[in-house]
Amino acid sequence: MSTSLSTQPDDLRSGLGRNLTYGLLDALGRAIVTGRYEKVPFPTEAELAKQHGVSRSVTREAVKMLTAKGLLSARPRQGTVVQPASSWNLFDTDVLRWLLERQFSVDLLRQFSQLRIAIEPEAAALAAQFGTGEDLRQISAGLARMEAAERGQDDTLDADIAFHVAVLRASGNPFYAQFRDMVATALRTSIRFTNRIKGRTASVADHAAVRDAIAAKDPATARTAMRTLIGDVVELIETVEGTETPA
Amino acid sequence: MSTSLSTQPDDLRSGLGRNLTYGLLDALGRAIVTGRYEKVPFPTEAELAKQHGVSRSVTREAVKMLTAKGLLSARPRQGTVVQPASSWNLFDTDVLRWLLERQFSVDLLRQFSQLRIAIEPEAAALAAQFGTGEDLRQISAGLARMEAAERGQDDTLDADIAFHVAVLRASGNPFYAQFRDMVATALRTSIRFTNRIKGRTASVADHAAVRDAIAAKDPATARTAMRTLIGDVVELIETVEGTETPA
DNA sequence: GTTCGTTCATTTATCGGATATATCGGGGTT
DNA sequence: AACCCCGATATATCCGATAAATGAACGAAC
Numbered sequence: 001m002s003t004s005l006s007t008q009p010d011d012l013r014s015g016l017g018r019n020l021t022y023g024l025l026d027a028l029g030r031a032i033v034t035g036r037y038e039k040v041p042f043p044t045e046a047e048l049a050k051q052h053g054v055s056r057s058v059t060r061e062a063v064k065m066l067t068a069k070g071l072l073s074a075r076p077r078q079g080t081v082v083q084p085a086s087s088w089n090l091f092d093t094d095v096l097r098w099l100l101e102r103q104f105s106v107d108l109l110r111q112f113s114q115l116r117i118a119i120e121p122e123a124a125a126l127a128a129q130f131g132t133g134e135d136l137r138q139i140s141a142g143l144a145r146m147e148a149a150e151r152g153q154d155d156t157l158d159a160d161i162a163f164h165v166a167v168l169r170a171s172g173n174p175f176y177a178q179f180r181d182m183v184a185t186a187l188r189t190s191i192r193f194t195n196r197i198k199g200r201t202a203s204v205a206d207h208a209a210v211r212d213a214i215a216a217k218d219p220a221t222a223r224t225a226m227r228t229l230i231g232d233v234v235e236l237i238e239t240v241e242g243t244e245t246p247a
Numbered sequence: 248m249s250t251s252l253s254t255q256p257d258d259l260r261s262g263l264g265r266n267l268t269y270g271l272l273d274a275l276g277r278a279i280v281t282g283r284y285e286k287v288p289f290p291t292e293a294e295l296a297k298q299h300g301v302s303r304s305v306t307r308e309a310v311k312m313l314t315a316k317g318l319l320s321a322r323p324r325q326g327t328v329v330q331p332a333s334s335w336n337l338f339d340t341d342v343l344r345w346l347l348e349r350q351f352s353v354d355l356l357r358q359f360s361q362l363r364i365a366i367e368p369e370a371a372a373l374a375a376q377f378g379t380g381e382d383l384r385q386i387s388a389g390l391a392r393m394e395a396a397e398r399g400q401d402d403t404l405d406a407d408i409a410f411h412v413a414v415l416r417a418s419g420n421p422f423y424a425q426f427r428d429m430v431a432t433a434l435r436t437s438i439r440f441t442n443r444i445k446g447r448t449a450s451v452a453d454h455a456a457v458r459d460a461i462a463a464k465d466p467a468t469a470r471t472a473m474r475t476l477i478g479d480v481v482e483l484i485e486t487v488e489g490t491e492t493p494a
Numbered sequence: 495g496t497t498c499g500t501t502c503a504t505t506t507a508t509c510g511g512a513t514a515t516a517t518c519g520g521g522g523t524t
Numbered sequence: 525a526a527c528c529c530c531g532a533t534a535t536a537t538c539c540g541a542t543a544a545a546t547g548a549a550c551g552a553a554c
Contacts, residue, residue, distance in 0.1 A: 019506095019507065019508090019544090019545095020507080020508070021311070021507080021508090044534065044535085045534080045535070054508080054509090055507095055508055055510065056509085056510075057304070057307075057507080057508060057509065057510085058507085058508065058509085060308060060535090060536090061307060061308055061311045061507095064268070064308045064311050064312050064315075065311050065312060065314070065315040066315075067312070068311075068312040068313075068315040068316055068339075069315055074534090074535065074536095075516080075517080075535070076515065076516040076517060076533085076534050076535040076536070077516065077517040077518060077532085077533055077534050077535075078516095078517075078518085078533095078534070078535085079533090079534060079535080080534090080535085085421070086421065086424065089338065089339060090421060090422055090425050091336065091338035091339075091425065092315075092336060092338075092339070111420045111421060111422055112422055114373070114420055114422070115420065115422040115423065117369065118365045118366055118369035118370075118423075119365055119366075121365075122364065122365035123365075126361070173361055173362065174332070174333070174337060174358060175337055175358055175359055175361070175362040176365075178337050178338065266535095266536065266537090267536075267537070268536080268537090291504090291505065291506085292505075292506070293505085301537080301538090302536095302537055302538045302539070303538085303539085304536085304537060304538065304539085305537065305538085307506085307507090308536095321506065321507095322505085322506070322545080322546080323504085323505050323506040323507070323544070323545040323546060324503090324504055324505050324506075324547055324548095325504095325505075325506085325545095325546070325547080326504085326505060326506080327505090327506085495554100496554090497552100497553085497554085498551100498552090498553085498554100499550105499551090499552085499553100500549105500550080500551080500552095501548100501550075501551095502547105502548085502549080502550090503547095503548085503549095504545100504546090504547090505544105505545085505546090505547105506544085506545080506546100507542100507543075507544070508541100508542080508543065508544090509540105509541080509543090510540100510541095511538105511539090511540100512537100512538080512539085513536100513537080513538075514535105514536075514537065514538090515534100515535085515536065515537085516533100516535080516536085517532100517533090517534090517535100518532090518533090518534105519530105519531095519532090520529105520530090520531085521529090521531100522527100522528085522529080522530095523526100523527085523528075523529095524525100524528095
């Protein structure tokens with residue numbers, strides 16, 4: 001693993017980051033959310049730099065970014081400490097990705113889907129009220145991709161994401177649109193669980209119902225149709241829960 | 248204003264930040280969301296340091312934090328550029344505070360309240376299903392504070408915040424609980440608008456209805472009761488919209 | 495004249511050493 | 525016992541130098 005506590009410096013450059021700072025950010029973020037520093041204290045800035053073979057500048061900037069995401073807090077003399085999970089910014093795509101990619105994340109995925117039950121039906125209702133013609137075109141395009149994917153001419157996951165993102169954007173509300181990257185991340189992760197259980201492509205008709213209700217400018221129907229869609233996802237996840245762990 | 252582009256370095260230390268880095272973070276965050284760099288390019292790291300009278304270390308760490316919050320992006324040769332507003336992390340309390348405290352924020356407040364319509368009723372429903380006895384005690388305590396505030400024995404705003412935060416936490420879902428700080432920030436900002444319009448303390452009975460439904464473990468009633476509550480807020484804001492600007 | 499590669503200038507990225515500042519805890523004074 | 529001062533330790537800040545990335549200008553080859 002790239003976040004080893006051994007004396008061997010990690011190769012942070014070849015990792016996910018564009019540069020050393022982002023590599024260290026990713027390594028430390030993963031280490032924190034997987035609980036590596038629950039028993040042992042978080043290292044000092046000098047120790048971190050030595051352990052990972054980088055300068056203090058790189059170390060300080062990575063720590064500052066993790067502080068901005070709510071994972072760390074630094075004070076003179078006291079040192080740098082991991083914040084309680086309740087203050088982590090779960091709506092930061094990095095944090096969410098680190099959390100979902102760790103082991104035992106089915107529970108978190110279920111909780112995020114519980115949030116989608118609140119968000120996406122209301123976004124669909126708003127889209128039905130205020131969505132523009134271009135918004136509707138985007139939603140229809142996502143649906144078309146799902147149909148194409150059923151015929152093996154497109155990627156099922158990408159098409160599914162495109163549809164849900166289009167609905168969120170069509171709400172015309174930036175706070176709803178913000179869930180775009182999070183839903184995409186969650187869907188990409190969830191596919192690792194749900195794909196093993198079910199054919200998973202049965203819901204194109206349900207998606208079409210959402211699109212039709214938005215096209216008909218019928219908020220109530222759009223809301224219930226989307227709620228049905230997400231409800232199926234939650235049901236599916238709760239079937240998996242306790243049964244499997246990610247690859 | 249503390250973010251002047253003049254040649255006079257700002258006194259970042261006396262500002263909101265604990266230190267120079269946080270002072271610069273706050274100053275630059277406000278400047279970005281108020282559109283100061285829409286016409287002029289964002290300064291280079293060397294220019295920033297000179298303008299604000301701080302070292303490049305402080306400058307780079309503040310920029311890195313703003314990058315982590317989605318407001319900036321930095322690349323060699325290209326320089327540091329402000330990201331489009333669609334990629335700002337609106338669920339970061341700093342970003343939300345900067346946005347709400349700027350001028351012309353009534354529209355944003357309305358959009359955030361539109362999100363609360365999705366979140367809080369569902370959180371109330373979850374609280375009715377899964378809330379513990381301690382959760383219910385916290386909700387009742389918040390309600391008691393609102394009643395005390397009506398008699399002038401507590402702060403109305405703090406009591407209102409305590410109630411809504413208690414419901415979010417009682418959902419047992421960390422994603423819902425995450426809205427804690429955002430709702431608090433939004434309420435503190437909204438009071439500047441709504442207080443001038445209405446007595447604003449008329450809703451204690453409505454809040455009690457939410458508590459009672461949660462206590463009775465009746466999710467459907469809790470959901471509709473909370474929806475009524477937030478719906479009133481949206482209605483109030485839409486009354487203000489176009490009428491006033493913040494102090 | 496167009497295309498491709500080379501050079502060059504600019505900006506961020508990285509390094510490391512020095513000093514300042516905040517803060518906790520111990521020890522001494524009253 | 526209460527209070528103040530001092531030292532140890534960690535982050536905070538400043539600084540100067542070098543590396544790396546990248547876009548633009550330049551020029552050579554076809």
